[in-house]
Amino acid sequence: MSLFKKYNVPGPRYTSYPTVPYWSVSPTAEQWLQSVAAALEDGERDGIGAALYVHVPFCQSLCTYCGCNTRITRNRAVVQPYIETLLKEWDLYLSRLGRKIRLEELHFGGGTPTYFTPAELEQLIGGLLERVSVPAGAEFSIEADPRVTTREHLVSLAKFGFRRLSLGIQDFDPKVQEIVHRVQSEEQVRVVTEAAREAGFTGVNYDLIYGLPLQTRRSVEDTIDAVRRLRPDRIAFYAYAHVPWIKPGQRRFTEADLPSGDDKRLLYERGREMLAEVGYREIGMDHFALESDSLWRASLEGTLHRNFMGYTTRQVAPQIGLGVSSIGDSWTVFAQNEKTLESYQRRVAAGELPLLRGHVLDAEDRILRRHVLNIMTRFATDWGRAELHTPYLDGLPERLAELEKDGLLELSGQSCRVTEKGRPFLRNICMALDARLVRQAPTTQLFSKTI
Numbered sequence: 001m002s003l004f005k006k007y008n009v010p011g012p013r014y015t016s017y018p019t020v021p022y023w024s025v026s027p028t029a030e031q032w033l034q035s036v037a038a039a040l041e042d043g044e045r046d047g048i049g050a051a052l053y054v055h056v057p058f059c060q061s062l063c064t065y066c067g068c069n070t071r072i073t074r075n076r077a078v079v080q081p082y083i084e085t086l087l088k089e090w091d092l093y094l095s096r097l098g099r100k101i102r103l104e105e106l107h108f109g110g111g112t113p114t115y116f117t118p119a120e121l122e123q124l125i126g127g128l129l130e131r132v133s134v135p136a137g138a139e140f141s142i143e144a145d146p147r148v149t150t151r152e153h154l155v156s157l158a159k160f161g162f163r164r165l166s167l168g169i170q171d172f173d174p175k176v177q178e179i180v181h182r183v184q185s186e187e188q189v190r191v192v193t194e195a196a197r198e199a200g201f202t203g204v205n206y207d208l209i210y211g212l213p214l215q216t217r218r219s220v221e222d223t224i225d226a227v228r229r230l231r232p233d234r235i236a237f238y239a240y241a242h243v244p245w246i247k248p249g250q251r252r253f254t255e256a257d258l259p260s261g262d263d264k265r266l267l268y269e270r271g272r273e274m275l276a277e278v279g280y281r282e283i284g285m286d287h288f289a290l291e292s293d294s295l296w297r298a299s300l301e302g303t304l305h306r307n308f309m310g311y312t313t314r315q316v317a318p319q320i321g322l323g324v325s326s327i328g329d330s331w332t333v334f335a336q337n338e339k340t341l342e343s344y345q346r347r348v349a350a351g352e353l354p355l356l357r358g359h360v361l362d363a364e365d366r367i368l369r370r371h372v373l374n375i376m377t378r379f380a381t382d383w384g385r386a387e388l389h390t391p392y393l394d395g396l397p398e399r400l401a402e403l404e405k406d407g408l409l410e411l412s413g414q415s416c417r418v419t420e421k422g423r424p425f426l427r428n429i430c431m432a433l434d435a436r437l438v439r440q441a442p443t444t445q446l447f448s449k450t451i
Helices: 002-006 029-046 076-097 120-127 149-161 174-179 186-199 219-232 246-250 263-276 295-303 341-349 363-378 389-404 423-433 436-439
Strands: 050-056 101-110 139-144 162-170 201-208 234-240 280-282 287-288 305-307 310-312 319-322 327-329 333-337 354-361 380-382 408-413 415-418
Touching: 002 263, 029 076, 029 101, 029 333, 050 120, 050 263, 076 319, 076 341, 101 120, 101 436, 120 149, 120 436, 139 327, 149 162, 149 186, 162 310, 186 201, 186 219, 201 219, 201 263, 219 263, 219 287, 234 354, 263 280, 280 295, 287 295, 295 380, 305 341, 305 363, 363 389, 363 423, 380 423, 389 423, 415 423, 423 436
Parallel strands: 050 101, 050 319, 101 139, 139 162, 162 201, 201 234
Antiparallel strands: 234 287, 280 287, 305 310, 319 327, 327 333, 333 354, 380 415, 408 415
């Protein structure tokens, strides 16, 4: 475990580059729209459509580990105004872009999208789709809470072409569930999983978290055993991030309740080992898939992509975000909506795109973004060609020297390949590529605890 100790430093998950803390040049609404239009035109030439992400913030109760933008309420009066605002925001995009959009991907996240009733979901989805074209092979997916998701929800979603379901599991141990306020049984999860497959869903994903309060090796083994019985197609196995100064709900427990250091990493390594035993293949960072799943095939075929929704089977552009706190990505520009519900609804009602902040990528950003993506999805990158080179990369071999000495990667000329041993350290390798991070603290201690 010495390498895990050495490289156990805080670092981004690299669902974007630059990462959100280093966004510095926010776009105007007009700049954002121009970048979206340009991405749509590029996509049309390449036969690629757009992606739409819809954020539903509402939850009936607070899961205390959660770091998402949520609104905890049982007041159903909030639903209809929010649906109307989402549809109006979409209308703003469609009218200002002035073109028919080919929608390749639609994803609902939260919060709890199945907080909406089946009828409310049908109203929203129908309104979103009525003015776009949906090609064969489009992928529609939704995140759901097994405690509030019914067979009727799944049938309604399947009617609109939803085929992927992501269930928040986190942990099956009763003590862990109690302290994080997320109590759900294996049987509840089994019922929803089977109902989804019966309704026509072809892919089910489970989200798991390691490093939660009161977790032990035994509790993680029991959780993975249950997951192996239920046999989802994909699994995301994330590290818990303890940030009570940002998310006050996490103050329900203290750092004394959390596994840390080597103990925390051992939980992941044991879970990873147990998943491999029954045929789950590791995809990039913290993600696993059966060989029958399209995510595994994408990793073999070289089309795997990573964005704010995690790993996907292909790159689509642009991604437009609807709803409070949603993030859009045109590849050259990021744009995030207002993070408070009231501000978001007020600005849409006034006929404005509700942008709060974002980032216009400069030439260096765009090149480094490609290399970070290559490492995260293909475990290798090459900066030898002029269009993939920027002066910052000239110092990369020196910054990667310690990781190479430890056998985590191989350098050859102007290229880098992550070794099998190095795959658990993708984050550290990408930190060396992260010019904005390095310039803030330009030492090798940025990537490891020793120089």
